[in-house]
Amino acid sequence: MGTQETRRTQRSDEPGRGTGRRALLGAAVLGAGGAVLGLPAAARADERHGGGGYRSLPKPTVIGHRGASGYRPEHTFGSYELALDLGAHVVEAGDLVPTKDGHLVCRHEPEIGGTTDVSAHPEFADRRTTKTLDGVATTGWFTEDFTLAELKTLRAVERIPATRQRNTIYNGRWEIPTFEEVLRWQDEQTRKRGRQVWIYPETKHPTYFRKLGLGLEERVAKLLRKYGKDKKNSPVIIQSFEPSSIQRLNKLVGNPLVVLLSAANTRPWDFVEAGDPRTVADLVKPEGLAWIASYAQGIGPTLDLVIPKDASGNLTTPTTLVADAHDAGLILHPYTMRNENTFLPTNFKKGTDANAYGDVFGAFKTYFGTGIDGVFSDNADTALLARADFLNG
Numbered sequence: 001m002g003t004q005e006t007r008r009t010q011r012s013d014e015p016g017r018g019t020g021r022r023a024l025l026g027a028a029v030l031g032a033g034g035a036v037l038g039l040p041a042a043a044r045a046d047e048r049h050g051g052g053g054y055r056s057l058p059k060p061t062v063i064g065h066r067g068a069s070g071y072r073p074e075h076t077f078g079s080y081e082l083a084l085d086l087g088a089h090v091v092e093a094g095d096l097v098p099t100k101d102g103h104l105v106c107r108h109e110p111e112i113g114g115t116t117d118v119s120a121h122p123e124f125a126d127r128r129t130t131k132t133l134d135g136v137a138t139t140g141w142f143t144e145d146f147t148l149a150e151l152k153t154l155r156a157v158e159r160i161p162a163t164r165q166r167n168t169i170y171n172g173r174w175e176i177p178t179f180e181e182v183l184r185w186q187d188e189q190t191r192k193r194g195r196q197v198w199i200y201p202e203t204k205h206p207t208y209f210r211k212l213g214l215g216l217e218e219r220v221a222k223l224l225r226k227y228g229k230d231k232k233n234s235p236v237i238i239q240s241f242e243p244s245s246i247q248r249l250n251k252l253v254g255n256p257l258v259v260l261l262s263a264a265n266t267r268p269w270d271f272v273e274a275g276d277p278r279t280v281a282d283l284v285k286p287e288g289l290a291w292i293a294s295y296a297q298g299i300g301p302t303l304d305l306v307i308p309k310d311a312s313g314n315l316t317t318p319t320t321l322v323a324d325a326h327d328a329g330l331i332l333h334p335y336t337m338r339n340e341n342t343f344l345p346t347n348f349k350k351g352t353d354a355n356a357y358g359d360v361f362g363a364f365k366t367y368f369g370t371g372i373d374g375v376f377s378d379n380a381d382t383a384l385l386a387r388a389d390f391l392n393g
Helices: 039-048 077-086 122-127 165-170 179-193 206-211 216-226 243-252 269-274 286-292 321-327 360-368 380-392
Strands: 061-064 095-098 104-106 129-133 136-140 238-240 257-261 298-301 374-377
Touching: 061 077, 061 380, 077 179, 077 380, 095 216, 104 179, 104 216, 179 216, 206 216, 206 243, 206 269, 216 243, 238 243, 243 257, 243 269, 286 321, 360 374, 360 380, 374 380
Parallel strands: 061 374, 238 257, 257 298
Antiparallel strands: 095 104, 129 136
16 A cells, blocks of 8 residues: 555544444445445446455455565565465555556555665666656656666665664565566465465556556556456455546456545545545545445545544544445455554553554454454554454453
């Protein structure tokens, strides 16, 4: 997941209307014209996009956020494989951005100054530039200005070294993976581990790249078809912060699809470009969720949409989002749980060191208590222990 990390965030000890074991409900969805089509249409949509596949994943599902990024530089095979070693049910293998020559690679953002050693390559010094990315002036090096061969000369580094200093010992160890390599790796790991490995790629800044002539969805669909992973029961869930990207994918592939939702007062960038006045607050209302359910199977809300925080950063009372989404037939995979104090709600921080671990088990218990279907976590081992505590409690 992506740029909107600053707009994304992380519901109170009071449980919501769901439970950790809650079964998903059938739901009515809105058709293109806004009419309620009812359960038969919802069933038809789910038949095409996932059927029993994604719904058979363990609940709550632990999703390794960019792999095991609490321990290794994100979006590297080292991070992805560690997430599997730790037991993650699904690996978010791929924030997908394109190269100059049209290949899809896995980076947190198209700007790679903070996630690779590109600044140490004098041959690429003149590629440093400033671009407007989703309305924000951003300076650095961008994947779309490099060929794949050039990117393969770079090595990944820790994105937040001040917080995760121990991760920096792995700087330079791994190269940038392509999405095609990830699809092959998925098959290799499935054979090696004797269980189906699931991945959860994201299309990053699709409107930005489409305007550059580097449309993401068609490239994703082409690779999924090449490896026979474009079907309703394929072990690949696709996500995006831009609803139009998910709508486009809805027409291209049969995979389960998820709309990511940032802070309530924000607007998806494709809405901004199209002049659509709706905000995320509108999309999490029952009518907005019904609209999403007409072309997607789930939502990935920031945790603040599940349990808001007060002015001091403490969790308050859960919203009705979990129940409302389930009523619309949608699964919820919120983001992102991390162990460090700096990322935790105030009432779960411990001590004064922002980089030390806080009461993450208490936080997990509170969020799982709302009935979410899964969660993205940088620390899959912690998430799995918390999940076991919750299910056995």
